[in-house]
Amino acid sequence: MTTEAQAAIVGRLSVVPDRLTAAARSAVDKPVPAGEWGPPEVVRHLIAVEESVWLPRLETLAAGERPTWPWVEPAPWQGAPGASLDELLARFAALRGEVVAILNGFDDEGWSRTGIHETWGEVDVAALMGKALDHDDEHIAGFSTP
Numbered sequence: 001m002t003t004e005a006q007a008a009i010v011g012r013l014s015v016v017p018d019r020l021t022a023a024a025r026s027a028v029d030k031p032v033p034a035g036e037w038g039p040p041e042v043v044r045h046l047i048a049v050e051e052s053v054w055l056p057r058l059e060t061l062a063a064g065e066r067p068t069w070p071w072v073e074p075a076p077w078q079g080a081p082g083a084s085l086d087e088l089l090a091r092f093a094a095l096r097g098e099v100v101a102i103l104n105g106f107d108d109e110g111w112s113r114t115g116i117h118e119t120w121g122e123v124d125v126a127a128l129m130g131k132a133l134d135h136d137d138e139h140i141a142g143f144s145t146p
Contacts, residue, residue, distance in 0.1 A: 006111055009129050010103050016136045017093035020046065023143040024085060037076070042139050043088040044076035050095040051077065054132050057115065058102045061125060067115040103129070 024039035032038040037045065052074050060067045080087065106125060114124045120131065 003111075006103075006106075006126065009126055009133070010100055012133055013096065013103070013129060014100050016133075016140075017089065017096050019140055020092060020136070021089050023140045024089060027143040028085065039143065040083075040085050040088055041076050042142065043085065043092055044078075045074065046136070046139060047077040047079075047088065047092050047095060048074035049135065050092065050099065054099055054128075055095065055102075057128060058099060058125070061113045061115060061128075062102055062105065062110065064113070065115075066113070069115055069117045071117075071119050099129075099132075 020043065024043055027039050053072050057067070057069060077091075080091070083091075103125070111125045114122050115128070116122050120127075123131070
């Protein structure tokens, strides 16, 4: 049975693709400060994080393992050169849908599984997804920063 807190996490994760789409599209014509990423690079980074951080970690937890995770800071995803912003946003949305599907498959025992992160220490599924949401929020907020 999913708790209200777990349902809230899944709900927040589910709306990130729409929030990201709105923020990225609103920033498309804004100048990108030197050394910063524009909307396509931010979305490519979020794709890379989804593919190499959140999905593999959830899959390991779903398998019942108690993993140890290193700190990872992926570079922007290099796949689909020339993809439009809308294509990149669709890819992110599909990957986030996989994350949500895994979470929806967890029972109480699944949600209580933990892994050890070299920086954060022991984290359960809810805490891991809290980190994902913080990361999403940070990048989405960056689109509105002058």
